[in-house]
Amino acid sequence: MPVKKAAQFLAACVLFLCGSAPVSRHGLPNVPAPGLNGVFAGQCPPGGSEPALQKDSHPGWVERVITEDELEILAERDPELSPSVARGILARLNVRARYYIAEDMKAKRPLKVPHDFHQFKNWTPMPARLPEVAHLAKFVMVVKKIPFLGWYEQGDLVGDGEVCIGRSWGSTRSGVYKVDSKILDAVSLKYKNAYGEPAPMPWAMRIYEHVWIHAGDISSGYCSHGCINLPLHPARALFRWADRETVVAVVDSLEQVPAFFKTHGSNPLLFPGKARKRHRAKSVEILVRPVADQQ
Secondary structure (H helix, E strand, O other): OOHHHHHHHHHHHHHHHHOOOOEOOOOOEOOOOOOOOOOOOOOOOOOOOOOOOOOOOEOOEEEEOOOHHHHHHHHHHOOOOOHHHHHHHHHHHHOOOHHHHHHHHHOOOOEEEEOOHHHHOOOOOOOOEOHHHOOOOOEEEEEOOOOEEEEEEOOEEEEEEEOEEEOOOOOOOOEEEEOOEEEEEEEEEEEEOOOOOEEEEEEEEEEEOOEEEEEOOOOOOEEEOOOEEEOHHHHHHHHHHOOOOOEEEEEOOHHHHHHHHHHOOOOOOOOHHHHHHHHHHHHHHHHHHHHHHHO
16 A cells, blocks of 8 residues: 555544544444435436446446536535535445545546436445345345445345455455454554555454455455455444354345355355254154164
């Protein structure tokens, strides 16, 4: 991570710890609210139909240069759309930390900009409900193609956030995992920061091998060595919400979610009830066979 970006991320951590946003009963920041209402399942606002972060043209947004003056005008028309909130919307849509969004605007780099910011106030590309996991008290799903993460209670979305995953497509593996470790102020044992010190990994939860979900610097959707990096607020909210043993699924795309659950229909982490039934059936079969042989 370049020295400037490392300093920005460190400053963001300090500001966050000194004055974090209020938290709702689900452990989610109240301001600005995560996208839990309105547009779901990778859809654009009313009138659109394609996944919100694809590269081609999209009825919900356009790729263009946007200025701070435009954000000020937005705020004048709607006080709830302050420049900070608008940059947060741009950050989610572009999967890029807010301080990068500010730099992009200053440098006049094209960004994905909503046609109507009002319709993106509560936007999320994550499905509002996953009936396949309604039996699980807590469940986390990471979608690599978007890339976004959402967490669910009995199949209902209760929190989400844009994420940075591995730079190469396979460096964050798809599959079914669980949280097996939680460390509040973890540091990397493998990677250094710009100052040559172990890279910070606050609010870290390991799901397999050296892959953790933690707060990190999101310069793009694919900027990590394999870990799943979240912005500060969602990372802390998820850390507080998740338990050890919380199931985590990493899927390639939203379109593949139904097939993913079918493929993993016998996975004991996803469907523990089915696993117990199979185990009981196998035990009965073993007990019955000797009796049949004697006859």
